[in-house]
Amino acid sequence: MSSILDIDLDYFNLTENPVQRLAKLLSWAECPVSFLVDNHHESLRRWKTYVKKGRLPEPRHILHVDEHHDMMDEKRTPNIANFIYHAMCTWPKVRVHWLVEEPIDSPAMWLSDVTWKVLSKRFTCGPYVPPEWPKPQLVSVCTSPQFVPVCLLKELLAPIEKLVIAEQDAQPGRAKRRRAG
Numbered sequence: 001m002s003s004i005l006d007i008d009l010d011y012f013n014l015t016e017n018p019v020q021r022l023a024k025l026l027s028w029a030e031c032p033v034s035f036l037v038d039n040h041h042e043s044l045r046r047w048k049t050y051v052k053k054g055r056l057p058e059p060r061h062i063l064h065v066d067e068h069h070d071m072m073d074e075k076r077t078p079n080i081a082n083f084i085y086h087a088m089c090t091w092p093k094v095r096v097h098w099l100v101e102e103p104i105d106s107p108a109m110w111l112s113d114v115t116w117k118v119l120s121k122r123f124t125c126g127p128y129v130p131p132e133w134p135k136p137q138l139v140s141v142c143t144s145p146q147f148v149p150v151c152l153l154k155e156l157l158a159p160i161e162k163l164v165i166a167e168q169d170a171q172p173g174r175a176k177r178r179r180a181g
Contacts, residue, residue: 003133005063006064006065006140007066009157010142012148012156013149015101018152018156022156022159033139034139037143038144041080041086043140044078044086045078056138061095061096062097064098069098071085072107074111074115085107100126143157
């Protein structure tokens with residue numbers, strides 16, 4: 001059983017003190033950033049690889065920090081709008097908490113009634129990390145350069161890159177910066 005902290009930097013577009021919010025979240029995690037991607041659905045592919053290679057047990061918890069829930073369709077191919085849907089289908093015991101200040105909508109609007117009825121039992125959302133939520137064994141970060149202003153992206157990436165570099169220096173090969181896209 002494992003837990004993933006999945007951060008999309010677009011979450012910080014509308015937050016006050018975005019760098020401090022990110023630092024607080026990373027401090028809570030007590031886990032180095034495992035990888036960065038530009039397109040959020042690439043995280044799912046990387047998570048699957050970690051599981052397949054035995055580097056991560058099958059996830060039971062995903063803390064999804066994002067401006068969007070990423071469950072906007074049921075298409076067969078994962079994309080930036082549906083990859084959390086695919087994660088929940090891939091791992092039928094995984095629970096997802098969408099960390100969001102004010103939800104812009106609900107997956108119920110996008111998924112079929114039958115699908116939502118099944119997935120809603122394992123999906124929650126709210127502005128806080130649930131108190132019982134386990135700390136992550138993997139932290140993935142999506143830069144979403146098409147959705148995050150350049151100046152904010154630079155501010156947010158500075159502390160993340162230091163964490164990735166510090167982890168590489170401490171344990172070579174464990175955390176690597178590899179950009180998808």
